[in-house]
Amino acid sequence: MRQWDCFLEPYKQAVDELKVKLKGLRAQYDLEDVHRPVEFVTGRVKPLASIYDKTLEKGIPFEPSAELAAELPDIAGLRMMCQFVDDIETVVETLRQRKDIEVVEERNYIANTKPSGYRSYHMIIKYPVQTIHGEKTILAEIQIRTLAMNFWASIEHSLNYKYKGALPEEIHHRLIRAAEAAFRLDEEMSLIRNEIQDAQQYFSAHKETSKRNYNQSGGHKE
Ligand code: 0O2
Ligand code: 0O2
Numbered sequence: 001m002r003q004w005d006c007f008l009e010p011y012k013q014a015v016d017e018l019k020v021k022l023k024g025l026r027a028q029y030d031l032e033d034v035h036r037p038v039e040f041v042t043g044r045v046k047p048l049a050s051i052y053d054k055t056l057e058k059g060i061p062f063e064p065s066a067e068l069a070a071e072l073p074d075i076a077g078l079r080m081m082c083q084f085v086d087d088i089e090t091v092v093e094t095l096r097q098r099k100d101i102e103v104v105e106e107r108n109y110i111a112n113t114k115p116s117g118y119r120s121y122h123m124i125i126k127y128p129v130q131t132i133h134g135e136k137t138i139l140a141e142i143q144i145r146t147l148a149m150n151f152w153a154s155i156e157h158s159l160n161y162k163y164k165g166a167l168p169e170e171i172h173h174r175l176i177r178a179a180e181a182a183f184r185l186d187e188e189m190s191l192i193r194n195e196i197q198d199a200q201q202y203f204s205a206h207k208e209t210s211k212r213n214y215n216q217s218g219g220h221k222e
Contacts, residue, residue, distance in 0.1 A: 007064030008045055010129040010136045011076040015043040018078050018127065018140065025094065035197050037087035037094075039147060043078040051075065073105075073124045074141035081150050084193055085110070085186050088121050088144050095123060095142065102126040104139070110149075117179025118153060120145040148182040148189075 022041045029036035046054075051072065055062040060071050069075070082088050088110065096103055105124040113119050121144040128137045145153065156175055159167060167175070189196065 003064050004048060008075070010131060010138050011045045011140075013129050013131075014076045014127050014138055014140055015045055015078065017129070018076070018142075019043040021100070022078060022080060022142075025091075033201075035087075035200075037082055037084075037090040039081045039083050041078065041080050043076075046072070046075045046077060069139065073139040076127075076138060076140035078140065078142045079150070080142060080144045082144065082146050083196075084190055085146055086190065086193070088146070091144050092121055092123065095125075100127070113179075116156065117176050118156070119149045119179070119183070120153065146186050148185045152179055152182040 019041055022038070026036050026038045026041075029038070051068075052062050054072055055068065058071055060067055062068075080091055082091060092106070095101065103123050103125050105122075107122040107124075110119045110121055123142045123144070125140050125142060126137050127140050128135050152175075155178070159171060159175065163171070
């Protein structure tokens with residue numbers, strides 16, 4: 001077990017660091033008073049049980065090794081959720097330009113929807129982690145998707161887990177229809193994107209004014 005802990009430690013560090021960095025993008029966009037393409041960011045290290053399942057699927061030994069690290073590029077996984085489909089391209093381009101990560105593979109499951117109905121943009125990156133034994137470069141996966149894509153994927157993931165991948169026909173059919181509905185929701189939101197952004201900017205400005213008025217009225221004492 002200690003061997004696994006040592007093996008997974010750089011991945012934990014990478015997830016923690018990348019979460020801070022990717023969440024930091026949001027704050028930067030907010031400061032510039034422009035629409036922020038990132039709604040929220042999550043991250044996780046793949047649980048050992050899932051690593052085990054993946055090794056069985058891929059027919060590789062379940063041991064902390066260089067082979068396992070190369071075969072499972074999503075031991076460190078990050079997700080970036082966006083409001084609009086167009087935001088995804090902005091985020092992808094921002095990630096491509098970063099100096100602290102190296103993009104080694106991109107998979108566009110938005111242009112190429114999976115047969116399940118799954119849509120998302122995946123990037124596999126190399127990320128250097130500083131350890132007490134020097135620098136260690138690990139692979140990590142960043143999934144970029146809209147809130148609608150995320151809603152569908154999380155529901156589908158839990159149903160697949162419940163039915164161990166063998167979904168009853170009726171549920172499978174409904175999931176395909178739900179994927180189509182999520183796609184239409186993204187399309188509809190894109191069509192009224194300007195209207196939504198104006199409303200959001202108006203709401204933020206209104207919140208700022210209320211805060212200022214409250215502070216000036218003596219409500220806030222530092
Ligand atoms: P904020 O400012 O509230 O957005 P953590 O270590 O807790 O920061 P972790 O462990 O990945 O991150 O937590 P989790 O629960 O996966 O969620 C990470 C961030 O995403 C949290 O925000 C959640 O509030 C936010 N989040 C999760 N699900 C949703 C969702 O469906 N919609 C929206 N809008 N946000 C969600 P933070 O980090 O507390 O910051
Ligand atoms: P988790 O952590 O449970 O999400 P492989 O090369 O075989 O390892 P594959 O399928 O070629 O994997 O890689 P892919 O499809 O680029 O990325 C795999 C990850 O994408 C999955 O991770 C899911 O997070 C997500 N994903 C891919 N297809 C689907 C799908 O049909 N439904 C849902 N809900 N998610 C999907 P894991 O391995 O499931 O791990």
